[in-house]
Amino acid sequence: MKISLINAGKRFNRDWIFRKINYEFISGKSYAITGPNGSGKSTLLQVIGGAIAQSEGEVNYHTNSSSTHEVAATDHAFRYISIAAPYLELVDEMTLTEFLEFHKKFKPFLAQLTTDKIIALIGLENAADKQIRY
Numbered sequence: 480m481k482i483s484l485i486n487a488g489k490r491f492n493r494d495w496i497f498r499k500i501n502y503e504f505i506s507g508k509s510y511a512i513t514g515p516n517g518s519g520k521s522t523l524l525q526v527i528g529g530a531i532a533q534s535e536g537e538v539n540y541h542t543n544s545s546s547t548h549e550v551a552a553t554d555h556a557f558r559y560i561s562i563a564a565p566y567l568e569l570v571d572e573m574t575l576t577e578f579l580e581f582h583k584k585f586k587p588f589l590a591q592l593t594t595d596k597i598i599a600l601i602g603l604e605n606a607a608d609k610q611i612r613y
Contacts, residue, residue: 480506480559482527486536489522496522498535528562558586575603 481503488498496519504510504527512520525531526538540559573581579594588597 481541482560483539483541484527484536485539487526487533487538488535489519489526489531490534495534500536524562528560530562561586 484500484502487500489496490498500523512523514520522531526533529538529540542559575598576594579597583594588594
């Protein structure tokens, strides 16, 4: 997958959070978005992830289809992208297993993954069915 930002910008009311960003993010590479508190890092990630819309410019999602890239519709970007952040709330009443199964209904796991494999990967096998807060 490739995500392209073309003159992308986001503003709230009259204040621009960021403007005129041109960049491509490509699967398999690592990126770091840095800056002080309040500089727009989380807002930029939410725009890239399709959680909020940009105010100007374009955000394009290119999926791999053989040797070509097809542009995925913005409202389908959630099928390919996830955002995990410490400020996102979890439902306290759900166990880890229930939480993963709930989200699996909206965004299926990769073919090789199961709920049990994910829990093992994060090292919480013994806590999966307990009421725990993360």
